[in-house]
Every structure is written in structure tokens, then in C-alpha cells.
Amino acid sequence: MKNDYAPLLGALRDEEEPIIDEWMAELPGADVGARRAARAEASELLRKLRESLQAGADPEGFESADWASVRDTLSGLSRSRAAQGQTAEATSLFVLALKKPLFASLQRRLAAQPEALGPALWSLSTTVDRLAQHTVSTFQQVREDIIRRQQEELLELSTPVVKLWEGVLAVPMIGVLDSSRTQMVMEALLQRIVETGSGLAIIDITGVPTVDTLVAQHLLKTVTAIRLMGADCIISGIRPQIAQTIVHLGIDLQGVSTKATLADALSLALQKTGWRITRDK
């Protein structure tokens, strides 16, 4: 097995510069700066690959510690490319383009012994494929991390708790309500109730596109938690269609004050807290 990698190792050791030149020529055209960066990455990768092979690392066990430095280099490469907004395809193509120059080099070296060429090419192919695979999987992971972070940011953005009046808080809910959203809103709202000592909370669902049994259940949970804390709750922003849906689904909102608009809810809240508003003219 080791012998199959000997020609590859030899090629990497003796012909590093020509291989990099050919490798770069394989890549689709880019500006000078990008090319220089790609070249630096390429020579780094080749060096790490050579070191690992020299240390006797086996590409069959790519997840082993022997390959840690190569994996790190590849991860860094994918990460920077993902951050630059390149596609996964371009990133894996960059690594796969290494195949051709190495193929040519091996062919030249083993021209005299064709029986050794097959295994050597196969080992080269496995190695480069593993490298490319790792690049793609890291790339995907980085993308997923970005998406997850954005989701969290969005979640925080979309749940502000505002003080409407002395002792009256409001949460304008926007977007689809799921368990994690409800949990977050509930926690933020309850926390604010404790902080401000507000006796009334208005949950405005104007921005919630649909209400089904699950959403209603989430809402009722929030209402119950608010009541347990010793505060009162009004649900506002119930559109006519949503009112119909709630009745058709047989959702029981008994015991919960509901209002059509936030303004109605506020006037009810003021009435409950004993405020009276007069108009001069």
C-alpha cells in the first residue's frame, strides 16, 4: 500500500513549482489578486499534503489524526471561500484541479513501469477525492453556521417588548409563531413584566399570517404564564379571517380578552388601569 504513494510523494517533492503552475493554469481566469491568493493556498496545501504523506498517513483513514494539518488547511480554505460568497462547486473544483498536473507528473515518472502506474494513479485519485470531499463538507457546514446565526439574529430582532403606558406592555408579534419563537417572546415578556411591574400585557398578532390550533395553543400558554405571574393579558390584532378560523377550528379563547386592533386594546387597558383620557376640543 505504502509503495503506491511513493511516486506521488516523489512528484510532490521534486516538482512542486511546475505542479502549482499547471494547477493554476487549470483554474478558470480570475484577477491578479485572486490568483496570488489561490497560489499561496495551493502551495500551502501541497506542503501539508507532502508532510502528511511523508509521515506515513493513509488517505483511506482521512479522519485520523495524521491528516489533521491537511484538514485544517482545507477547512480554512473553504471557510474563507464561503465567507467570500463563492459556490461550493468552485471550491471543490479548485481542489479537484490538482488531479490533472499530478496525473501528468505520475505518467511521466512511471512511463517505464506501466504496471505500477495503475495503483499509483488510483492512490492519487483517492487522495484528491478525499481532499475535495472534505472541502465540500466544510463549506456546507460553514454555510449552515451562517444560516443558523442569521436565524437567531432574526429571532431576536422580531420580538421587541415595548412599554405603551404606565403599567402597560405590548409585544407586536410578526411572522409565523412556532414553539421556539413563542418561548422567546414569553421569556422576554415575563422578564419585562417583573422588571417594570406592569400589570397588563398586550399581545398584538396583526403580523401573524395564520392562526392554527398550534399557534393558538402557544398563545394560550403565554396568556396562562402571564396570568400566573399576576398580570393580565389582552390579545389584539385579530383580523376578521383569523377570527373566523379560530371559531371554525373550535379554539376556546374564553377567559382571554381579545380586541380587533391595538388601539382598542390600549383603550381597554387604560380603562382597566383606571386612566381616563379627555379631549379638549
Place this chain on the structure above:
Amino acid sequence: MDRIPILRMGETLLVTIQVDMQDQTALTLQDDLAGQIAKTGASGVMIDISALEIVDSFVGRMLTSISGIARILSATTVVVGMQPAVAITLVELGLSLEGVRTALNVERGMELLQRAREESSLGH
């Protein structure tokens, strides 16, 4: 074993829970409270749980049953100062403490009891 003190303030019995509730503590409290309401003829019971950070379903049920017991002995129960985490836990446990009155803090709890007293005196 911990025993939770019951303080008498006029017509109100005040219970402040400041330790994590064991099942036995809860049962003892329930017993003591029933006895005290009967003995003093109190018209209101206030349970302050603002220092309580952990609840289980047993404590939740205890709050409901204390409220029920007090009602039979013609006293109003109000639970005050529940922490957000506790409220969320109780909701997730499916306990809504039906029939238990709640207030944000002791002051509002007192107001609530006062109102309840006035209402019941009007009713008589």
C-alpha cells in the same frame, strides 16, 4: 425538617416560601395553613413565592389545593411574585392553577385581597 412560618397580619395570613419546597414541607404547610385559617378566621391568605426558583408538579398542585381549602374556609388565596421561569415551568407542566388568584408583588396582592374582602362584605 423545614417548617414554613405563617404570619398573621390582621385578617390576612402571610406565607413566604424561601426554601426549595420538598413534598413533605408542602404537605405540612397545607396542614398548618388549614389549621391557622380555621383558628384565626382569616379572610385572606397571601403566599409569596418570589424567592422560589424551582417548582415541580407537586408544588403546583399544592398551590391549587391550598386555594381550594381556603375557599371552603371562606378565605381568598393570592399567590404573589412568581418568577418568569417558574411560570413557564408550570405552563409547560400543564398546570394553569385554575381558581388561584395571582398578583405581581405583595403590595398588589394586598390590594387584591382588600378588594375581595369588600366584594364579599357587599355580598353579605
